[in-house]
Amino acid sequence: MSAVTSTRVVLASRPHGEPTPDNFRTETVELPALSDGQVLLRTVYLSLDPYMRGRMNDAKSYAPPVAVGDVMVGATVSQVVESQSLRIEPGAYVLGYTGWQSHAVADVNSLRALYPDRAPLSTALGVLGMPGFTAYAGLLKIGRPQAGETVVVAAAAGPVGSAVGQIAKIHGARAVGIAGGAEKCGYLRDELGFDAAIDHRAEDFADQLKAAVPDGIDVYFENVGGPVTAAVLPLLNFYARIPVCGLVSQYNIVSAPEGPDRLPAFMGLVLTRSLTVRGFIQTEFIQEMSADFERDASGWLADGRLKHREDVVVGLEKAPDAFIGMLHGKNFGKLVVRVGPEQD
């Protein structure tokens, strides 16, 4: 057959602070022929997640940066177009990590089969995928909420935060969400059953937060950093736990902000309140917890205790703008790009 091409979004240049559309470039490349054990994939959904901002920098982290000129990384739901493996047939759906592109060649060993009759395909990128697992592992393994304790989560209307609050409730804790705007806060309270939801854009945000946690805060699930964290810190109880999952408010910071230097006071609080502050990446817990997660999350999803919401952008060419907007909280629900139709 004739050569297959892939339209893809590559990292054109590294951002200095805020990413701009100029940091991305769309190009079309010819894909190589399949070797044994490989499949040709057509991307259906591309996941956009805050961690991708870190991969755009050339900095030491848990994962290597994306090289300039390389395709942007990302989890994908794809349909198999052609297979050189006995293990998978054309037409099947798979979860992979093929990035911001319309087609890809992948080793079958790097893929996981998906079954559209069991759950909507896109949930593999959200509530049943990495974001859901991040919430589950970080909350249960590091946050360890006890019945009656108060759990506060930032970016609470996002895919991680909304799962954190709901799983906290399932475990008998009080869930307080922090989100941007009245619409997201109403959703948290009315649709997801959070005990309280506070708009971090409100002028009296810190006072509202204090009023919402009369018994203090036992677990603060950190997704954002910045002023939200500053309002949370004085409310932390002795032995409070802070799973540090993300810091989206500071990903675009270029140099240390002006003073005063808040680090000494923070360390003093860690000491005098016996706090646990623990950074994590969900991959650390996959071996230990993924089977439990799959059983629990699919059960909760089926019985309605775990709800989710998606923000679907149509067309790969919209990915850069959607990604830039997400870093400012413009999405409402798990942000995915529909790169192609579910059925070809």
Added chain:
Amino acid sequence: MSAVTSTRVVLASRPHGEPTPDNFRTETVELPALSDGQVLLRTVYLSLDPYMRGRMNDAKSYAPPVAVGDVMVGATVSQVVESQSLRIEPGAYVLGYTGWQSHAVADVNSLRALYPDRAPLSTALGVLGMPGFTAYAGLLKIGRPQAGETVVVAAAAGPVGSAVGQIAKIHGARAVGIAGGAEKCGYLRDELGFDAAIDHRAEDFADQLKAAVPDGIDVYFENVGGPVTAAVLPLLNFYARIPVCGLVSQYNIVSAPEGPDRLPAFMGLVLTRSLTVRGFIQTEFIQEMSADFERDASGWLADGRLKHREDVVVGLEKAPDAFIGMLHGKNFGKLVVRVGPEQD
């Protein structure tokens, strides 16, 4: 018998920043008569420890502050002068918490018997007491050093730090101490068997530290904060653990230092290296670990694997100056005040 008096050092005023001798006042009071279950104690040794600086402030912490006019708190080794309890006889030695004074009336239930034939009496305030237990619990429970890992400890010539390094060695880890001055560093290397010891006063301190940890740092036992911590942070490995035991360099800080604000970068490091930062007070672990500690520490002390050093100041009237000096690292070894002779 005629009334017994006690000479005692009280908190005269709260310090603003550095404590000064004016913050203390010596006075003599008449002690009340003994009730049932009480004993009259004559203080032999008073322990001076950095945590006492925190008690001089009127701030929310794990323990209430000392009230202005009250006797300064502190652990003591005392001899029983008179007893209204069948459980203890005059002449016996006890560990108590009677503070900076020559005599005290105490409930027998608040005391623990000491046996001078088993270990020198003053070790109950140091290597076999709270500082030793702090090192043991914080290192083993939070730091969890594995064989071959690198443990760095600040204030390493002090009673907690010296035990941390030695217990790390006993568990097969590499121990690197940070201390002030060549004499203390030599002691750590030559007497205590640390793998390296770095003088934080050296101009090229950060470079020396980096050279001493070719495999990075897996556990940083935090006693000091400030510039020492700043040099440690870039050297931390993925999954490093930081038991936060003390922050002696910042106890006298009155307001947040000038910027830049280092908190965002610190949280970023916690996230990208999956760090664990955990404040603690040794009391948290007493129920769980004190029996193990007593068995292990007395065994190691007896077989020479756990060495210790004391800095003994003679006379209660010297306590304020000795305490102020300790906050600047002027002591060399566990600082104790000999308030009275061991044998009356």
